[in-house]
Amino acid sequence: EDQVTQSPEALRLQEGESSSLNCSYTVSGLRGLFWYRQDPGKGPEFLFTLYSAGEEKEKERLKATLTKKESFLHITAPKPEDSATYLCAVRLGGSEKLVFGKGMKLTVNP
């Protein structure tokens, strides 16, 4: 069964305390892994797409990496405005379906 698992479910950091979020997947034929940010009461906002193992993308304090079994979202020196729920999703080979993980709620305290 195709699965996407995010860990931890929730994470509290102090401002400036770097950390990483994990998204592991067991899918047949990955055709793209996506990271989204979701603020309370809003729709998910696209952050990154990764297509192949070894690929990396960066945006401000965020860096996403991909291996054959998992992806990491590294947050360097986070600020309170980085507080949000971060979602990971994979698009399956041979299908146009998008499968999401359950999300990871990040809280950054000042």
Next chain:
Amino acid sequence: EAQVTQNPRYLITVTGKKLTVTCSQNMNHEYMSWYRQDPGLGLRQIYYSMNVEVTDKGDVPEGYKVSRKEKRNFPLILESPSPNQTSLYFCASSLSGGGNFKPEQYFGPGTRLTVT
């Protein structure tokens, strides 16, 4: 401004009363999709559409209908809503892409539906 719009944003209804949630995008995207988001379950795909007149089931299609008569619109229809369809619903769109190129999806602001 490029966007996905949904209406209504909030809806409270009763069991069995047919309703439609509209979704429209102004980006000329071929691909559109509906999701529901529930605590502890995350986002789950209901239906998606690759283009006009082409729709397919996602992971949780039971109790829902969709249609794609125009490229920009993708309404979600609940013929006989039940309390277990109380949820937060999102519409999304993207370019279709070919082969391994699967572009990111852009999400609407969400519709919070309560069925009593």
